[in-house]
Amino acid sequence: AQTVTQSQPEMSVQEAETVTLSCTYDTSESNYYLFWYKQPPSRQMILVIRQEAYKQQNATENRFSVNFQKAAKSFSLKISDSQLGDTAMYFCAFVYSGGGADGLTFGKGTHLIIQP
Amino acid sequence: DAGVTQSPTHLIKTRGQQVTLRCSPKSGHDTVSWYQQALGQGPQFIFQYYEEEERQRGNFPDRFSGHQFPNYSSELNVNALLLGDSALYLCASSLGTGLIYTFGSGTRLTVV
Numbered sequence: 001a002q003t004v005t006q007s008q009p010e011m012s013v014q015e016a017e018t019v020t021l022s023c024t025y026d027t028s029e030s031n032y033y034l035f036w037y038k039q040p041p042s043r044q045m046i047l048v049i050r051q052e053a054y055k056q057q058n059a060t061e062n063r064f065s066v067n068f069q070k071a072a073k074s075f076s077l078k079i080s081d082s083q084l085g086d087t088a089m090y091f092c093a094f095v096y097s098g099g100g101a102d103g104l105t106f107g108k109g110t111h112l113i114i115q116p
Numbered sequence: 117d118a119g120v121t122q123s124p125t126h127l128i129k130t131r132g133q134q135v136t137l138r139c140s141p142k143s144g145h146d147t148v149s150w151y152q153q154a155l156g157q158g159p160q161f162i163f164q165y166y167e168e169e170e171r172q173r174g175n176f177p178d179r180f181s182g183h184q185f186p187n188y189s190s191e192l193n194v195n196a197l198l199l200g201d202s203a204l205y206l207c208a209s210s211l212g213t214g215l216i217y218t219f220g221s222g223t224r225l226t227v228v
Binding site: 004033037042043044045046047050091093095097102103104105106107108109 | 149151156157158159160161162163164172174204206208215216217219220221222224
């Protein structure tokens with residue numbers, strides 16, 4: 001079984017700063033996907049970024065980028081030029097890419113607060 | 117473009133009762149997964165439905181059951197409710213074995 005660990009329960013930064021959220025995972029699988037989801041007070045999980053394990057290049061989406069270290073089983077999220085609207089819970093998640101039926105395994109989340 | 121719709125938004129049940137939660141997937145999606153998110157925790161996978169069959173199940177007791185209808189909508193049923201079943205229940209839809217999930221806003225269940 002895979003596990004996902006987010007070691008930062010809460011982080012707070014000033015608007016426009018850069019912040020990095022940490023995530024480590026443990027799995028014996030070699031083919032998988034990793035995700036960062038954002039959960040604002042509206043409760044809906046919103047996909048921020050996705051990384052396929054077989055791709056060495058780190059994924060980027062506008063202000064969001066990841067540092068994927070497969071050997072170290074580390075998957076951190078960097079948010080550049082942080083905005084007030086980035087305030088939310090952020091969850092790191094893993095899924096085995098053998099069919100998707102296993103469902104996502106989530107970490108416990110990091111509460112990110114962007115201060116004005 | 118209709119996203120994932122869940123109903124009801126909130127409900128309160130008494131211990132020992134039964135509850136049914138509903139989910140309509142995003143247009144074009146045919147697979148529905150259910151998650152339980154306890155307060156302060158990440159979501160936990162309950163099960164996934166595809167072609168009206170339960171395809172995979174997480175570590176949840178048989179009190180949790182589900183159903184998928186021909187129009188791909190789904191229900192989650194929980195019997196003999198326990199106080200520990202109080203949580204946010206999230207539904208996620210996807211297409212086939214694809215790994216792009218769209219989540220709903222969840223149903224907040226409180227068991228008293």
